Amino acid sequence: DTGVSQNPRHKITKRGQNVTFRCDPISEHNRLYWYRQTLGQGPEFLTYFQNEAQLEKSRLLSDRFSAERPKGSFSTLEIQRTEQGDSAMYLCASSLLASFSGNTIYFGEGSWLTVV
């Protein structure tokens, strides 16, 4: 069990560029979540998938953000036309639908985005 894996861990990009982050959840976890965390704040929910279906999106997820989980395994989060306000850590988490316990929601190490 390698845990939730996120790539890249760090990304520096110029404003206006597109970036894509990838998340590989724990195998057989059918739920996958994306959160955003800025310095000094707690993570904020962005969206989640159950298998390949995107079931909920936060109002924080503007039109420039798109998330996919095409085969119900890994997921990508793309940010188009990045802005400085997008600078944050993007966290991925996964869990099993059948479980309802805090210790079965596993977070990855996050992907840091810096927009310059």
Place this chain on the structure above:
Amino acid sequence: GESVGLHLPTLSVQEGDNSIINCAYSNSASDYFIWYKQESGKGPQFIIDIRSNMDKRQGQRVTVLLNKTVKHLSLQIAATQPGDSAVYFCAEIPAGGTSYGKLTFGQGTILTVHP
């Protein structure tokens, strides 16, 4: 809107002391509460959780207390160690299975343990 917040942004303790980290929440419909520890540059790590039908739960060196009357949650760490230094977040999950995993986090408390 509904939120989960913390009373103290920072807490400094001596090694061996007990630590208490507090959290106030506003969503009375929340069904589940979790404490996470986050070390620098890492993702949140589960510490302990508690359901709304409980008022206390103990783990290894940690205890979570829930007071629904005043919407207050606390994390007690016994015999705090330097390795406990981190940011601690409380999080809640509202009632309803479809929202499971959609956590609402508080701002966080920075715990610093001095040797």
